[in-house]
Amino acid sequence: xxxxxxxxxxxxxxxxxxxxxxxxxxxxxxxxxxxxxxxxxxxxxxxxxxxxxxxxxxxxxxxxxxxxxxxxxxxxxxxxxxxxxxxxxxxxxxxxxxxxxxxxxxxxxxxxxxxxxxxxxxxxxxxxxxxxxxxxxxxxxxxxxxxxxxxxxxxxx
Amino acid sequence: xxxxxxxxxxxxxxxxxxxxxxxxxxxxxxxxxxxxxxxxxxxxxxxxxxxxxxxxxxxxxxxxxxxxxxxxxxxx
Numbered sequence: 160x161x162x163x164x165x166x167x168x169x170x171x172x173x174x175x176x177x178x179x180x181x182x183x184x185x186x187x188x189x190x191x192x193x194x195x196x197x198x199x200x201x202x203x204x205x206x207x208x209x210x211x212x213x214x215x216x217x218x219x220x221x222x223x224x225x226x227x228x229x230x231x232x233x234x235x236x237x238x239x240x241x242x243x244x245x246x247x248x249x250x251x252x253x254x255x256x257x258x259x260x261x262x263x264x265x266x267x268x269x270x271x272x273x274x275x276x277x278x279x280x281x282x283x284x285x286x287x288x289x290x291x292x293x294x295x296x297x298x299x300x301x302x303x304x305x306x307x308x309x310x311x312x313x314x315x316x
Numbered sequence: 317x318x319x320x321x322x323x324x325x326x327x328x329x330x331x332x333x334x335x336x337x338x339x340x341x342x343x344x345x346x347x348x349x350x351x352x353x354x355x356x357x358x359x360x361x362x363x364x365x366x367x368x369x370x371x372x373x374x375x376x377x378x379x380x381x382x383x384x385x386x387x388x389x390x391x392x
Contacts, residue, residue, distance in 0.1 A: 211372035262365030
């Protein structure tokens with residue numbers, strides 16, 4: 160199953176034709192949006208947690224067949240249940256996520272979903288399609304939701 | 317903060333790539349879905365697994381715990 164998904168998923172990274180943003184413009188937009196999040200949130204500021212999240216994040220990013228952005232993981236004090244995934248590889252991880260996931264595999268799954276939104280450039284593709292009318296409106300937060308289409312029943316674990 | 321959710325088409329794409337990333341990274345991909353089923357209802361759940369995960373979790377608990385308030389001083 161995973162192998163089949165792999166064959167289907169990775170080519171998606173190359174299909175960016177519907178994006179009017181250059182990578183450079185996307186980086187600039189991502190920086191601006193990330194600055195907005197930083198202004199309105201509080202960093203957890205715990206070196207152990209930062210190192211752990213960056214380690215898991217880097218391990219997942221390393222599986223991408225070349226990344227267009229330098230991914231950046233920041234842990235914020237938040238009770239949100241999902242990370243904020245911004246253009247340009249900025250991922251803001253709510254500290255609560257480490258309390259609401261059961262183990263590293265589950266945590267990595269949530270993080271991988273967020274990384275995928277950035278890697279597939281969903282923010283700027285939405286903007287290109289006109290689904291976002293004003294990309295300069297800060298704060299504009301992109302959050303990943305879940306479709307759960309590639310799930311196995313939990314009872315198999 | 318304002319919030320904007322991705323449309324369903326993009327969620328499906330993110331799932332396709334996300335489950336592949338965890339599998340390639342060596343995780344059991346069956347855990348990819350489990351969080352979704354209960355996350356909103358159980359903000360703190362029992363945990364297991366690697367020491368590193370448990371240590372990071374303990375550090376979060378330590379970092380975000382509410383400051384302990386001193387009891388009011390009684391005047392004599």
